[in-house]
Amino acid sequence: MAPTHVFSCDTTMHYDAVVIGAGISGITVALMLAKYGQRVALVEKHHQIAPIVRGFTRKHHHFDTGFHYAGRCPNNDPLGALLRYFSIAGKLQIEPYHADCFDHVKIQNTPFTFDFPLGIPAIVQRLGERFPHETEGIRHYLAQIQRVCEQFSLVDYSIPLNQRPSLQEILKEHFSDPLLIKLLSAHSLLYGTEPDETSFLFHAMVVGPYYQEAYTFKGGGKALVDLLQEKLEQLQVDQYLGSEVSTIEIDSSRRVTAVTLANQTTLRTSCAVYCGHPKALLQMVPPSTFRPAYGERVANLEETPSAYALYGVTRTPLECLHASNVIVLPEERAEVTASNSTITSGVMYVTKGRAADTTAPNGFSFFTLFPASKIEESGSKAEITERMKLRMAQTFPQFEQNLVWAESASPKTFARYSYASPGSLYGAKHCIGQTNPHPLTRVPGLLLAGQSVGAPGLIGAMASAVHTAALIIGQKTVYSELSSCL
Numbered sequence: 001m002a003p004t005h006v007f008s009c010d011t012t013m014h015y016d017a018v019v020i021g022a023g024i025s026g027i028t029v030a031l032m033l034a035k036y037g038q039r040v041a042l043v044e045k046h047h048q049i050a051p052i053v054r055g056f057t058r059k060h061h062h063f064d065t066g067f068h069y070a071g072r073c074p075n076n077d078p079l080g081a082l083l084r085y086f087s088i089a090g091k092l093q094i095e096p097y098h099a100d101c102f103d104h105v106k107i108q109n110t111p112f113t114f115d116f117p118l119g120i121p122a123i124v125q126r127l128g129e130r131f132p133h134e135t136e137g138i139r140h141y142l143a144q145i146q147r148v149c150e151q152f153s154l155v156d157y158s159i160p161l162n163q164r165p166s167l168q169e170i171l172k173e174h175f176s177d178p179l180l181i182k183l184l185s186a187h188s189l190l191y192g193t194e195p196d197e198t199s200f201l202f203h204a205m206v207v208g209p210y211y212q213e214a215y216t217f218k219g220g221g222k223a224l225v226d227l228l229q230e231k232l233e234q235l236q237v238d239q240y241l242g243s244e245v246s247t248i249e250i251d252s253s254r255r256v257t258a259v260t261l262a263n264q265t266t267l268r269t270s271c272a273v274y275c276g277h278p279k280a281l282l283q284m285v286p287p288s289t290f291r292p293a294y295g296e297r298v299a300n301l302e303e304t305p306s307a308y309a310l311y312g313v314t315r316t317p318l319e320c321l322h323a324s325n326v327i328v329l330p331e332e333r334a335e336v337t338a339s340n341s342t343i344t345s346g347v348m349y350v351t352k353g354r355a356a357d358t359t360a361p362n363g364f365s366f367f368t369l370f371p372a373s374k375i376e377e378s379g380s381k382a383e384i385t386e387r388m389k390l391r392m393a394q395t396f397p398q399f400e401q402n403l404v405w406a407e408s409a410s411p412k413t414f415a416r417y418s419y420a421s422p423g424s425l426y427g428a429k430h431c432i433g434q435t436n437p438h439p440l441t442r443v444p445g446l447l448l449a450g451q452s453v454g455a456p457g458l459i460g461a462m463a464s465a466v467h468t469a470a471l472i473i474g475q476k477t478v479y480s481e482l483s484s485c486l
C-alpha cells in the first residue's frame, strides 16, 4: 500500500475542500473533488481509510466486515459505473455468487430451507414450486420488483425513500402464506428496517439488484479499498489518518472558515463535507449553527440495528458457504430484522472470508452477524461468545468438532469502528415517516454525505457521495461524465 501523508501538528494548510470521514462515502467525495482539480484534505479518525469496508485480520486470516456482497442489474449498475469513472473497474475481479443459490435461507428449528437462485425468472419459478398456491402473486410481486430496479436506482435523489406503501403492505396484498411473507422479507437484513416501516420502493431498489446478480470482488472489500487508496495517492488527496475533527469553524456570517483537528491542527477551507453519522455533526459546530428544530430532528433520528458478531476458522468449510451466504430466520417472529432480537432468537447471517491472503494457515474463515438493537445481551463476553457458538452449532451440525478458533465482537466494537455511537450497521434508518438530513445544510460550504444521508450499503453510500460532490462541482458536468460510464 502507498505511504500515507503525515503532517506535523503546527501546520496551517489551505484546501478547497476538507472531507471529514474516510468511509467509502468520504473517499468517493474526496476522489471526485480531486478529479475536478480541487485541493482536498481527507480526515479520518481511524489509522486507516475505510475501516468498515476494509475489514480486519486476525491470526493471519482476513475477515470482511462491512462488505460481503453487492447486486447489479444488467441495465442498472451504478457501482460498476463509478468504478469505471475512477478507472479501477478493470483492476477488480468480479466473483459472482452461486447461480443456483446466492442466499441459503433456513428457518430456525424447522426443516424449512430455501435457496435463492440468481435471476428474477429463476426466483419466480422456484418460489412457484415451493408455494404453488401463491403462483399468481409471486409472478406479479417479482414483476414489480423488476420494474423498480430497471427504472430507478439509489443514485436518483428525486425518489422519496420514506413513503408508503410499505413492504409489509405490498407483501400482504399479494400473499396469504406467512412463511412466504417471512421469506420475502429476509433481505431486510440488507438495510436494517422492519417490513412495516420500509417503503416498498426502497426495498425493491436495494434488493432487486441482488435478485438479478449478487456478486463480490475477489479479495473482498479490502481489494476495493486498496485500489481506492492508490487513487487517492494518484490524485494527491492529503490524508490525515488517526486524526479526529473536533470543530468545524463557522464565522458570524455563517460561512465555513476552517476545520480543526483534535491535535489543534487547523485546515483552512471554505468547504467542509461531513461523511460520518449526522448526530456527531451537532457537536462539531457552534450551537447556534442550526435551527433548534433541525438539531432536534437530527439528534432524534432512529437508528438501524447494531450487531454481535462471531468470526473464526473451521477445519473444513461450513455447509453452503462456498459461494452463498446463509441466513437463519427465527421460527416465531414474523419480523426479520432486529428490534427485539437476541443471539438465541434473532436473525443470523453467515458468510465466508473472501480476502486473498496466501499467508493464512489452513482453515476456512467465517463471519457471523447477529443483528441486535434494543436488547443488550446479558453476561460476560465469554458467555455471549458461547451463546453465539451454540447458535452456530444448532445450524451447522459439524461446527463444534470443526472449529479451530472463534472470537466475538459486540455493538461497542462496531461503534468503535464506525465512530457512530450506537454502532448501527447502516447509520440512521431510511424508513416511512423519517426525513433524513439533506446533503445541503443552511451553512453555505457545509455539506453532508454518507449512508444516513443517501442510502445504506456500499452503493447507497457511494451514490450519496456522488450526489454531494455534484452539488459542489456542478451536477451537469458530473452526471454527463458518469452516464458515459454506465
Ligand SMILES: Cc1cc2nc3c(=O)[nH]c(=O)nc-3n(C[C@H](O)[C@H](O)[C@H](O)COP(=O)(O)OP(=O)(O)OC[C@H]3O[C@@H](n4cnc5c(N)ncnc54)[C@H](O)[C@@H]3O)c2cc1C
Pocket (backbone or CB within 6 Å): 020, 021, 022, 023, 024, 025, 026, 043, 044, 045, 046, 050, 051, 052, 053, 065, 066, 067, 068, 069, 070, 243, 244, 245, 246, 275, 276, 277, 280, 369, 414, 417, 418, 419, 424, 425, 426, 449, 450, 451, 452, 456, 457, 458, 459, 461
Ligand atoms: C457488519 C456489516 C456488514 C455490511 N455488509 C454490507 C454488504 O454486504 N454490502 C453492502 O453494500 N454494504 C454492507 N454494509 C454497509 C456498508 O458497509 C455501509 O453502508 C458503508 O460502508 C457506509 O459508508 P459511509 O461512508 O457512509 O460510513 P462509514 O463507513 O461509517 O464512514 C464514516 C467514517 O467517518 C469517520 N469519522 C466520523 N467522525 C469523524 C471525525 N469527527 N473525524 C474524523 N473521522 C470521522 C469514521 O471513522 C468512519 O470511518 C455492511 C455494514 C456492516 C457494519
